[in-house]
Amino acid sequence: MKVLLTGCSGFIGRHLFRCLGDFARYDVTCAVRSLSIIPAKNEILVEGLRGDTNWTRALKGQQVVIHLAARAHVAKDGMVDQHEYSQVNVAGTVSLARQAVAAGVKRFIFLSSIGVNGNLNSRPFTAADQANPAEPYAQSKWEAEQELWEMQRGTGMEIVIIRPPLVYGPGAPGNFGSLVRWIEKGLPLPLGAIHNKRSLVGIDNLIDLIIRCIDHPAAANQVFLAGDGEDLSTTELLRGVGRAMGKPARLIPVPAGLLQLGATVLGKKAMAQRLLGSLQVDISKTCELLDWKPPYTVEGGLRRCFEPTD
Template sequence: MRVAVTGANGFIGRAVLRAGQSAGLSMRALVRTGMPASSSVDEHWIGEIGPDTEWSGALSGVDAVVHLAGAAHTATDAYERVNTEGTLRLGRCAVEAGVRRLVFVSSIAVYPAGSGTNETIDTDTRPAPSTPYGGSKWRAEQGLWEIASATGMEVVVVRPALVVGPGAPGNLRRLAALVARGLPLPVPSTANARSYVSLESLADLLLIAARHPAAAGNSFLAADATTPSTRQVIQWIGEGMGRPARVVPVPDGVLSLASRLVGQSEVYRKLYGNLCVDAGRTRDQLDWSPGVSLEAAFRSLGAGFHREQC
């Protein structure tokens, strides 16, 4: 079986390639720029992703596509052009190339933004994106279902929680940098609960989604069954770095107010709010279980960051 991976030189894409090669699959990397010189993977350059991307040569002989490439933390118009129009262009080209299945890696952002409530996101939660990024992913999902209905190509949607592993970008990298400084970090005095998924566990799930008969035509959540607090996460990252993390409990209201005063309320919400994801249906329907614990994943993140800085 040949599986093509878009965004193959990214944080998640590299892990999917490694997992696929370990499983004996024929893997093809679809990238904007070249893979590392040490890579021996079948590689196709596809340039910028958008409504006019030429995919046909890159998809020749491919059985399934795992679509990871996308725009994040950028201009709003790029979300629509890359995440929505680019994804639907890929879907239409995949049909023309005879691709049997397309696995679209969407986002937990298709749901209402985690507002610190205790509600759990599960398969019955109605998507209602509140950000341009989440909206672009949701529109891509809907467009792919229309393509699947009209053509018979199998579509699978996977919505991961925040992904943890060495080299994790975004807020997790910022958090690791703060831990590395060795300064006391304020945390809410009331423990929060957040869902994550380890990099290796998500890579395994995406390859299962590309092959499992029960996956076709369904949407799945990807998250570990445990929901650690940010305080616990900080401690695990520190252990990975080989240094004890220092935390200072602060009343929730005081910390929230301070974050608003310095214009960091969104960062506060993403780090200290509650966001729990129930991926029980994914585990049951696809016989999937996270193979790497969150404790190990966060320690690995800390160790990787420490190596980068040495």
């Protein structure tokens, strides 16, 4: 099966490309903006991800598109550039999907975000919940999803949407990378008494799910939430990272309410929300419809983050 993969140079894309190479039935081409990111025979050069990008060469003969490429963090003078999100995450995605239809692609897999559901919850999110994106990045993903569904209704190309929460793994950027650096430096952290619940997904579990969606019949025209199937508090996560690293997590038990107040005063409310708030994901639909379960526990996934590589 011929598969076009975008976002090959990113954290998820690099892992997915390596794993797809273990399956003889997949012939993978990576769309890249600069050559020599991966083996040359698997690369094809494209000029970014915009509404006017020409995907003709990359899409020729492809049966499935896995679209990971996106603009994740954009800021100008400390302000989010909504136009950039719209140009890349919405217009770029829609243009690629339209050209995929014209090229005869059967299935389009789109990596979205749990942020489409929202940032906080009092009960686990499900794929059937009404969308409630609270940030510009999540809003752009939601708009792209809507455009894809409209296209599916008009063309019949199969759409699969996957919404992951925070993705962790070896070399993960973003919030998880920050947690790792805090533990690695031995910094004392006032996060020893946090009783929230957060769903995460290990990179190996997410990759396994994406691969399952490539040709599983039941995946067609569905939204799937990704996750490890286990929820942890921020305190539990930090302790788990410390155990996996073989370093103690130096956690001071400060009440969450006091931390929230301090963060608000310092203008760090969004950071506090990620550390102190709850965000749980119900993956029962994903598991039941695809006959799938996460191959790694959270403990196993964290351990794999720090295992020596060849």
